[in-house]
Amino acid sequence: MQLVVARIGRAHGIKGEVTVEVRTDEPELRLGPGAVLHTDPASAGPLTIEAGRVHSGRLLLRFEGVKDRNAAEALRNTLLIADVDPDELPEEEDEYYDHQLVDLDVVLADGTAIGVISEISHLPSQDLFIVERPDGTELMIPFVSEIVTEIDLENQRAVIAPPPGLIDDSEAVVASAREEEAGAEAGEAEAGVEAEAGNRAAEQGSDEDENPDAGKDAS
Numbered sequence: 001m002q003l004v005v006a007r008i009g010r011a012h013g014i015k016g017e018v019t020v021e022v023r024t025d026e027p028e029l030r031l032g033p034g035a036v037l038h039t040d041p042a043s044a045g046p047l048t049i050e051a052g053r054v055h056s057g058r059l060l061l062r063f064e065g066v067k068d069r070n071a072a073e074a075l076r077n078t079l080l081i082a083d084v085d086p087d088e089l090p091e092e093e094d095e096y097y098d099h100q101l102v103d104l105d106v107v108l109a110d111g112t113a114i115g116v117i118s119e120i121s122h123l124p125s126q127d128l129f130i131v132e133r134p135d136g137t138e139l140m141i142p143f144v145s146e147i148v149t150e151i152d153l154e155n156q157r158a159v160i161a162p163p164p165g166l167i168d169d170s171e172a173v174v175a176s177a178r179e180e181e182a183g184a185e186a187g188e189a190e191a192g193v194e195a196e197a198g199n200r201a202a203e204q205g206s207d208e209d210e211n212p213d214a215g216k217d218a219s
Contacts, residue, residue: 001083001084001085001099002038002081002082002083002084003024003081003082003084003097003098003099004023004040004079004080004081005022005023005024005027005030005031005037005080005081005082006020006021006022006023006024006027006030006031006059006061006079006080007020007021007023007077007078007079007080008020008021008061008075008076008077008078008079008080009021009076009077010073010076011069011072011073011076012055012060012072013069014068014069015062015067015068015069016062016063016066016067016068016069016071016072017060017061017062017072018060018061018062018063018066018072018075018076019058019059019060020058020059020060020061020080021122022059022122023098023120023122024082024098024122025095025097025122025127027059030082031049031052031059031061031080032049032052033049033050033051033052034048034049035048035049035082036048036049037049037080037081037082038080038081038082038083039078039079039080039081040078040079040081041078044074044075044078045078047063047064047066047075047080048063048064049061049062049063049064050062050063050064057124063075084097084099096151096153098120100153101117101120101129101151101158102117102118102119102120103116103117103118103156104116104117104151104153104156104157104158105156105157105158106129106131106141106157106158106160107157107158107159107160108159108160108161108162109149109159109161113134114131114133114139114160114167115131115132115133115134115139116131116132117129117130117131117132117158118130118131118132118138120143121140126142126143126144127142127143128140128141128142128143129141129142129143129148129158139166139167141160141162141166146161147160147161147162147163147166148160149161
């Protein structure tokens with residue numbers, strides 16, 4: 001089985017290094033020195049990784065035979081593809097390979113169908129499910145335990161508990177309206193307190209005008 005594990009970005013420096021957009025949870029395994037990768041387009045490969053390092057939070061790779069910036073830049077936007085045993089599973093219990101998640105049905109806890117996972121997007125901060133809905137639109141669902149509550153490979157589904165607005169924009173509008181209403185009520189209460197304090201200060205000032213000697217020491 002072949003899986004896309006990275007996409008080559010721009011050249012870095014003058015010695016043939018390239019930045020890569022990682023698309024695997026196991027870059028140390030799939031993108032380590034000595035790994036031989038197929039490519040898309042096929043004419044760009046196969047490529048053998050000679051060395052790799054992390055620079056400013058980005059993975060940099062150097063391939064055998066790619067010795068200068070021009071050769072590295074020619075590989076830009078090339079997809080790197082690894083051969084993976086379809087029966088291979090991650091070592092950690094709660095980890096999954098992309099091919100295990102793609103095509104899972106996405107449902108709510110009550111069974112309501114939301115869509116089908118079409119792609120996994122690996123971002124620096126978190127992974128996202130790209131979910132295709134029945135009407136052809138797409139949703140991006142963060143792959144975090146607070147939202148994705150269950151991955152059921154046996155029944156080929158992912159159960160989610162979406163916060164307001166993630167699935168239906170109207171829910172976000174309602175939530176926003178509630179927040180605005182609560183804010184307005186808090187503002188009115190604060191204004192009332194300030195008004196009452198102002199009234200008390202005015203009354204005190206009036207008393208002092210009527211009794212100019214009040215509060216003065218007797219001479």
